[in-house]
Every structure is written in C-alpha cells, then in structure tokens.
Amino acid sequence: MELADLSAALQEKFGVSAAMPMMAGPMPGAAAAEAAVEQT
Numbered sequence: 001m002e003l004a005d006l007s008a009a010l011q012e013k014f015g016v017s018a019a020m021p022m023m024a025g026p027m028p029g030a031a032a033a034e035a036a037v038e039q040t
Helices: 002-014 020-024 026-039
Strands: none
Touching: none
C-alpha cells in the first residue's frame, strides 16, 4: 500500500501517469521503421 501511495504522489508531482512510458515506448520504433521504409 505504501508503494501505491508513493507512486500516486510522484505521478501527481511530475504530472505523469504510469501508463505513459508504455504507450510512448513503441512510438519511436514505429517512427524508425517508417523512416527506414522511406529511405529504401
């Protein structure tokens, strides 16, 4: 329970969500794949 409270406090402090890094993770890979397709 303490970790959940700490996580919530950090999310509020920095204005982020725990889900954001997971959603942002695949995006750079997709952009790199698109760039590779454009180059060939």
